[in-house]
Ligand SMILES: NC(=O)c1ccc[n+]([C@@H]2O[C@H](COP(=O)([O-])OP(=O)(O)OC[C@H]3O[C@@H](n4cnc5c(N)ncnc54)[C@H](O)[C@@H]3O)[C@@H](O)[C@H]2O)c1
């Protein structure tokens with residue numbers, strides 16, 4: 001069993017560590033030569049997953065040609081780079097998409113992008129409440145594995161499951177992807193509430209009303225409600241909206257403290273996907289005639305389109321409506 005992991009950020013490295021824990025031969029592709037060197041020489045990834053000793057069986061490469069002999073590929077690049085990354089892979093190998101986002105310019109989900117970039121490759125989606133450093137330490141984690149082909153999905157679930165890493169199988173790829181993409185934007189909103197000192201009632205309201213937005217949008221794009229209320233939707237929403245361990249929540253916290261988005265996003269090495277997803281989600285929601293006021297508010301703050309107080313007041317002044 002030879003798996004390839006494409007992308008050696010925090011999540012790709014954590015997945016490589018988890019997979020390699022039970023004899024899987026794992027090759028990790030990294031963009032940065034210093035990451036390749038550190039993984040192979042020191043069994044560490046200080047750039048993206050500092051302080052976690054990696055299994056010596058995790059081998060890193062900077063050469064995509066090394067993926068030619070892999071029979072399973074996990075794609076863990078930032079969402080906006082997924083198309084380019086997938087296009088360079090060998091054809092016909094099952095792809096597990098682990099990135100959370102919607103493609104700018106096309107409003108396509110990652111599975112739709114991957115199908116265009118590698119039309120012959122079977123696709124699954126892995127998404128759920130999974131802080132990378134916790135998974136890498138072997139802490140208990142449950143996650144959704146969505147695959148349209150039930151037999152392939154079962155085989156992949158059995159192959160990636162570990163004693164403390166439990167995939168739950170679904171056939172709703174769209175639902176799993178929409179949960180993961182939308183929760184990042186809502187986590188920015190919850191971070192804003194934290195940074196602006198709006199209190200825990202406000203956070204709970206944002207999670208709950210945000211979930212209503214996620215559900216409206218998901219249903220409009222063909223997702224199933226039970227997927228959105230599962231690990232990859234509500235589960236990940238709760239995780240990401242509750243902790244500064246989340247890059248998206250932290251970004252929002254900075255916005256809530258009054259720091260400009262341009263400063264918070266400049267020169268960052270790690271990815272806060274919600275910042276890229278927010279305007280694309282707004283565009284897709286408007287096209288589908290789905291109201292997403294929390295998402296619209298996050299966009300206004302990211303674009304510095306209105307002062308924080310005005311954005312908060314506008315949300316609070318929306319017409320009263322039934323729940
Ligand atoms: N970190 C987590 O806990 C976690 C958990 C689940 C899912 N995810 C998702 O996984 C994806 C990757 O996130 P991460 O946390 O591993 O990344 P990260 O923030 O730790 O690292 C950034 C990654 O982007 C890569 N990158 C930068 N420029 C690139 C380019 N031009 N082409 C290809 N890759 C490029 C870097 O090499 C690095 O792998 C995101 O979509 C994220 O939402 C992350």
Ligand SMILES: O=P(O)(O)OC[C@H](O)CO
Nearest residue numbers: 128129130131246247248
């Ligand atoms: O740090 P974040 O906000 O990118 O969240 C990481 C994962 O998506 C949590 O499931």
